[in-house]
Amino acid sequence: MSALSSEAEDGSSCDGADERDLPCRASGLVSAKLTIVVGDTHFSEEKMFLVQSCDYFRALYRSGMKECRQEQIHLRSLRARGFVIVLAVLRGEKPALDGDDIVEAIECAAFLQVALLAKHLINLIDSDNCLLMYHTAATFGLMDLYHAAALFIRNMYTDLEAEVRKSLPSEMISYVESLTPSVFVAVGAHVTCGGGETVHAASRTVCYLDETGNNWKVLTDLPLQASTSMAGVTVLDNKLYIVGGVHGLHKQVVEACFCYDVEDNSWGRISSPAQLRYNLSLVGLDGRLYAIGGEYERTVMSSVEVYDVKTGKWEFAAHLPRPVAGAACTKAMSRIFVCLWRPMETTEIYEYISRKDEWRLVTTLIRHQSYGHSMVGHRDNLYVIRNGPSDDFLRCLMDCYSLSSGQWTSLPGHFANSKGSLFTAVVKGDSVFTLNRSMTLEYVVDGKTWKPRRQMKGFPRSGSVWTFMLQLPDALMLQ
Structure with a gap:
């Protein structure tokens, strides 16, 4: 995976959040560190950064569950490379992704509810990866990406129809063909x-x-x-x-x-x-x-x-x-x-x-x-x-x-x-x-x-x- 470092350009910010989304500010969330274990890899990140950037962590720290007080959280269903991509996008980078990266990024975007990553994936849709994007988004229920990839395929259907009929299930083909180009x-x-x-x-x-x-x-x-x-x-x-x-x-x-x-x-x-x-x-x-x-x-x-x-x-x-x-x-x-x-x-x-x-x-x-x-x-x-x-x-x-x-x-x-x-x-x-x-x-x-x-x-x-x-x-x- 290669990445382009830049500031977040889409209006989202990791510095400055709605007070309603920061219930643990008074209990030291501002400066607290959290260790996230993904597979065999450990990531150390600011809790505030994660809460402001990611719906999963925001919901976790609103819940009052015991995880709110833990210094280490295990994300057992994800893979480390996908989480690296999540962190890169949340920091404002625009990484280029290959096939394996795309699958793991979609999995993380869906599980952690990272809207910025879903948006970045939509920006990366092209003729080479649109079928992979479409099928993987369907698998993990990332619906904005699912629709965007389907529309891209519909707009390029003359070029892609043969591959679509060979590689996609009938219900996904039907959805593509139901769209207006x-x-x-x-x-x-x-x-x-x-x-x-x-x-x-x-x-x-x-x-x-x-x-x-x-x-x-x-x-x-x-x-x-x-x-x-x-x-x-x-x-x-x-x-x-x-x-x-x-x-x-x-x-x-x-x-x-x-x-x-x-x-x-x-x-x-x-x-x-x-x-x-x-x-x-x-x-x-x-x-x-x-x-x-x-x-x-x-x-x-x-x-x-x-x-x-x-x-x-x-x-x-x-x-x-x-x-x-x-x-x-x-x-x-x-x-x-x-x-x-x-x-x-x-x-x-x-x-x-x-x-x-x-x-x-x-x-x-x-x-x-x-x-x-x-x-x-x-x-x-x-x-x-x-x-x-x-x-x-x-x-x-x-x-x-x-x-x-x-x-x-x-x-x-x-x-x-x-x-x-x-x-x-x-x-x-x-x-x-x-x-x-x-x-x-x-x-x-x-x-x-x-x-x-x-x-x-x-x-x-x-x-x-x-x-x-x-x-x-x-x-x-x-x-």
């Missing part, structure tokens, strides 16, 4: 359509690609008051969000923000950020929307606001290191990254550290480039896509940054970028879908290379296009 969805840049204006209303549609029929179909119409022009558009928990945007010749900001729920096939309003903005970047992660930078009254901003879906409230977060509009953002390994580009040579990648509410410089890339870039996260890699040299700007160059190794790699060759197709790249399983008016092109991510796989129909809209993945209910796709 993610579909490629696109919406053009449209301003509001209020005041009785209906001339352009027919084109204000969100569409999805029917891969079987190689055709684009209408999913829903945009609300008349919604603008996708210079707006923040993203998907979170299978819901589409639109924040900000502009209308009119003078780029008047749109205050109304919207959410589309595919399950109900309905649009609803959400509250607006305290700081109205357009040309922002919008990212969704762990039940929150992050509105990053943007402009207001033609002034570029560095402010960031976070929307909690459960509470329906926006709160300001740490400012970016400098003002930015239309920044390239992505998610990878349940972490948020943003590119701050300094023309014409330098791209800086920052990560938002939620538990510390700060932006941390991850890496700097210096490359000669003409203009523009986007960023795509896949597994533990960040792909930065930029225009080629100024005499060949319709082709793209791509660089890959590995979060695990901290190394940059230039992908070989140029990628065709007629009218910005790669700037709309989104991930589905181990594939990347790109789009322009001429074609939809699917790449397979193999190692750190992108290999063209198939070409489908382009999106018949001019101007900027937003793309993303959604799981659509069968009823919607049958309309």
Whole structure:
């Protein structure tokens, strides 16, 4: 097992807990050590660390059982290597896991109820380990991982079906096939359509690609008051969000923000950020929307606001290191990254550290480039896509940054970028879908290379296009 040491980036913390979860503080839990025996291996850890980090130990020290007073606890059903992985993840590391590691990690995550480890395992799902993840999660009842692995398999079913039918029991195959695969969805840049204006209303549609029929179909119409022009558009928990945007010749900001729920096939309003903005970047992660930078009254901003879906409230977060509009953002390994580009040579990648509410410089890339870039996260890699040299700007160059190794790699060759197709790249399983008016092109991510796989129909809209993945209910796709 190899491990990448880093701080916990998902907002969970091992320093500072809810007082309700620390019933033994007064009896010396803060500084007490506990020896955990797993197999023949002894681990010495702070009790407070274990109680704050792990539901099993939290429940144990709430129970009042005799184990609360013991200095040594035996975990007889687990194996030492799995517990090593648990401790690594709880300390903020992002270990890479092979087959044996995965099995033992899932066993420990289920028995000790370690949500952070389950989340890390979900981030590691790929074409090579998804069947193992799925079967082992079923065995130990780790249901979040079970569903995530099944959905990954469903999204890659063309490649995996033969192996699935050979290696999985019928009930597990049935569950995979009962899931709706993610579909490629696109919406053009449209301003509001209020005041009785209906001339352009027919084109204000969100569409999805029917891969079987190689055709684009209408999913829903945009609300008349919604603008996708210079707006923040993203998907979170299978819901589409639109924040900000502009209308009119003078780029008047749109205050109304919207959410589309595919399950109900309905649009609803959400509250607006305290700081109205357009040309922002919008990212969704762990039940929150992050509105990053943007402009207001033609002034570029560095402010960031976070929307909690459960509470329906926006709160300001740490400012970016400098003002930015239309920044390239992505998610990878349940972490948020943003590119701050300094023309014409330098791209800086920052990560938002939620538990510390700060932006941390991850890496700097210096490359000669003409203009523009986007960023795509896949597994533990960040792909930065930029225009080629100024005499060949319709082709793209791509660089890959590995979060695990901290190394940059230039992908070989140029990628065709007629009218910005790669700037709309989104991930589905181990594939990347790109789009322009001429074609939809699917790449397979193999190692750190992108290999063209198939070409489908382009999106018949001019101007900027937003793309993303959604799981659509069968009823919607049958309309």
